[in-house]
Amino acid sequence: MKTGWLQGLVVATHGRHCWIETDSGERRLCHPRGKRQTAVVGDRVWWQPSRDEGTIEQVEPRRNLLYRQDAVRTKSFAANLDQVLVLLAAEPVFSESQLNRALIAARAEGLPAIVALNKSDLAEPFQQAWSRLQPYRAMGQRVWPLSLTREAGLSDLRAELEGKTTLVLGPSGVGKSTLVNRLVPDAAAATSEISRALNTGRHTTTSTTWYWIDRSRHTALIDSPGFQEFGLHHIPAPKLALLMPDFESLAGQCRFHNCSHLHEPDCAVRAAVGHGITPQRYRLYAELYEELAAAPRY
Numbered sequence: 001m002k003t004g005w006l007q008g009l010v011v012a013t014h015g016r017h018c019w020i021e022t023d024s025g026e027r028r029l030c031h032p033r034g035k036r037q038t039a040v041v042g043d044r045v046w047w048q049p050s051r052d053e054g055t056i057e058q059v060e061p062r063r064n065l066l067y068r069q070d071a072v073r074t075k076s077f078a079a080n081l082d083q084v085l086v087l088l089a090a091e092p093v094f095s096e097s098q099l100n101r102a103l104i105a106a107r108a109e110g111l112p113a114i115v116a117l118n119k120s121d122l123a124e125p126f127q128q129a130w131s132r133l134q135p136y137r138a139m140g141q142r143v144w145p146l147s148l149t150r151e152a153g154l155s156d157l158r159a160e161l162e163g164k165t166t167l168v169l170g171p172s173g174v175g176k177s178t179l180v181n182r183l184v185p186d187a188a189a190a191t192s193e194i195s196r197a198l199n200t201g202r203h204t205t206t207s208t209t210w211y212w213i214d215r216s217r218h219t220a221l222i223d224s225p226g227f228q229e230f231g232l233h234h235i236p237a238p239k240l241a242l243l244m245p246d247f248e249s250l251a252g253q254c255r256f257h258n259c260s261h262l263h264e265p266d267c268a269v270r271a272a273v274g275h276g277i278t279p280q281r282y283r284l285y286a287e288l289y290e291e292l293a294a295a296p297r298y
């Protein structure tokens with residue numbers, strides 16, 4: 001740290017420009033010092049004021065960074081998280097592949113994940129979605145029922161978020177905006193302030209945004225787009241089974257220690273398909289394995 005540098009928290013980004021919050025709660029637009037520096041939401045930074053804006057001098061080392069990577073690019077969701085909340089709903093029908101990818105990405109960063117299933121008021125589709133989540137509950141994944149248009153489940157969820165920084169991920173239409181509006185009373189005002197500052201002229205769901213749930217600024221939600229195209233190219237294929245809890249304990253029991261669980265003899269994973277591992281989960285694994293094995297490594 002150098003004299004004149006101040007501490008800040010990145011609460012939104014647009015390109016390489018950041019909207020930061022000071023320790024006293026004041027917010028300001030900052031620009032990066034160098035070409036290579038990129039701050040993401042959740043980053044702690046050192047910055048220097050220049051007139052009514054500022055310059056980011058340095059990004060503090062990160063505890064963790066959740067990101068996705070496909071053949072074309074790497075995109076960060078956010079840094080320094082405590083947990084990930086995957087928001088799904090009875091409708092629209094969710095993609096199990098996307099859910100699986102989000103859980104794997106969180107686990108690869110050592111982040112606990114909660115799955116919340118919204119729209120419990122829609123009885124029949126909810127039941128169907130809930131049973132599709134059965135293998136996840138069986139493997140120890142926490143799954144919460146929720147109805148954001150009613151009060152159901154909201155106080156439990158609030159308790160779960162208390163004192164933590166939670167990244168919310170979910171496909172379009174599940175109720176992410178409804179969730180933010182229920183939990184963050186002045187979310188709309190915060191959003192328009194950020195849009196003005198970063199001059200995006202768009203709405204929150206198009207860019208990652210940090211919200212404080214409480215006035216004392218201890219509990220935070222980060223809303224982020226990008227659930228749809230969840231590339232995991234940064235994960236080596238041989239590690240995949242260790243990041244899927246229902247595969248993990250079996251993976252060490254195969255004849256070959258480097259078993260891919262795709263075609264080797266005496267494979268404990270394949271032997272468990274149909275009991276312990278569902279055929280659907282095994283299909284997700286095999287597809288993802290092929291995808292990761294084919295991805296170029298740098």
Ligand SMILES: Nc1nc2c(ncn2[C@@H]2O[C@H](COP(=O)(O)OP(=O)(O)OP(=O)(O)O)[C@@H](O)[C@H]2O)c(=O)[nH]1
Pocket residue numbers: 118119120121122146147148149150170171172173174175176177178179205
């Ligand atoms: N029946 C029912 N509808 C809900 C519930 N929660 C949210 N909705 C509705 O679902 C629709 C989508 O909610 P949004 O909050 O806009 O969803 P979103 O995830 O922000 O969607 P995008 O803006 O597309 O990313 C809205 O019409 C909500 O009113 C719920 O618990 N039950």
Ligand SMILES: [Zn+2]
Pocket residue numbers: 251254255259260261262264266267268269270
């Ligand atoms: Zn095996």
